Amino acid sequence: MTEAAVQRDIPEPTVLHWPAPGGEVRVLSFVSKADAGAYVADVIADTLQAAVADRGKALWIGCGGSTPKPIYESLTTLDLDWDRITLAQVDERFVPTDDTNSNTRMMREALEPVLDDMDFMTLIQDLSSAQACADKAEARFLELGGGAAPVFDIALMGMGPDAHYASIFPHHAINGEVYGTDRIVLPVAPTDGSLEPVLPRITLSVPALNRSRKIIFFITGATKLEVLRSASQSTDPLESPIGAFLAQCPAPVEFVWAA
Ligand SMILES: O=C1O[C@H](COP(=O)(O)O)[C@@H](O)[C@H](O)[C@H]1O
Numbered sequence: 516m517t518e519a520a521v522q523r524d525i526p527e528p529t530v531l532h533w534p535a536p537g538g539e540v541r542v543l544s545f546v547s548k549a550d551a552g553a554y555v556a557d558v559i560a561d562t563l564q565a566a567v568a569d570r571g572k573a574l575w576i577g578c579g580g581s582t583p584k585p586i587y588e589s590l591t592t593l594d595l596d597w598d599r600i601t602l603a604q605v606d607e608r609f610v611p612t613d614d615t616n617s618n619t620r621m622m623r624e625a626l627e628p629v630l631d632d633m634d635f636m637t638l639i640q641d642l643s644s645a646q647a648c649a650d651k652a653e654a655r656f657l658e659l660g661g662g663a664a665p666v667f668d669i670a671l672m673g674m675g676p677d678a679h680y681a682s683i684f685p686h687h688a689i690n691g692e693v694y695g696t697d698r699i700v701l702p703v704a705p706t707d708g709s710l711e712p713v714l715p716r717i718t719l720s721v722p723a724l725n726r727s728r729k730i731i732f733f734i735t736g737a738t739k740l741e742v743l744r745s746a747s748q749s750t751d752p753l754e755s756p757i758g759a760f761l762a763q764c765p766a767p768v769e770f771v772w773a774a
């Protein structure tokens with residue numbers, strides 16, 4: 516069994532930090548996206564290998580969108596005990612897994628070199644309805660947790676330019692339910708099309724995300740850094756989903772950023 520993943524020689528980041536209602540926000544700022552991505556991949560790899568060494572297996576969750584694809588690709592180049600690693604999704608669009616909008620498709624493509632060795636759990640467990648899909652995904656998570664909501668060794672998360680995280684969007688009714696639910700997985704209704712989400716979605720609930728031992732957000736671009744700076748000052752879930760999340764999250768949260 517490998518004790519630690521290969522460590523790359525990554526230039527030291529600058530640490531940006533500012534006060535916020537939920538506690539200081541800390542952002543590791545790298546000179547290049549490649550360095551930032553390599554850092555995130557190494558943190559995930561080390562966390563997974565430590566979990567395998569401690570508990571014989573690792574369970575983690577990863578986000579979709581386009582930003583994290585290089586992280587997943589990078590992880591496949593590292594020497595990990597893939598046969599002991601399960602990856603599930605933070606959120607998904609309720610579309611077939613071969614659809615171009617599918618996070619599952621992106622993740623499977625990026626992880627292709629190790630996909631047969633590892634256990635990848637898509638949130639798309641049923642295409643008859645988003646509720647049936649969420650119910651089946653919930654059951655899968657309960658299996659993974661031995662009958663209870665599982666603990667995740669690490670969560671790789673992202674943030675959209677509208678301050679959404681997972682599939683929890685500003686001004687969406689899901690904000691009234693997603694923080695206080697007993698559910699692990701919830702369906703997210705689409706809007707009328709003028710605002711995201713335009714497609715129905717499936718998301719992990721906030722209590723489920725909170726069961727991560729650590730959370731690492733990977734964001735890129737000047738716009739998202741300014742969105743984070745401003746949104747972290749509000750704890751109103753309707754206006755500022757990311758600010759609301761940070762204000763209540765019990766897990767250690769780190770942001771990694773590059774322009
Ligand atoms: O819709 C989504 O967007 C966010 C952010 O994606 P990005 O490509 O702008 O980084 C992502 O974290 C989430 O998983 C995805 O479903």
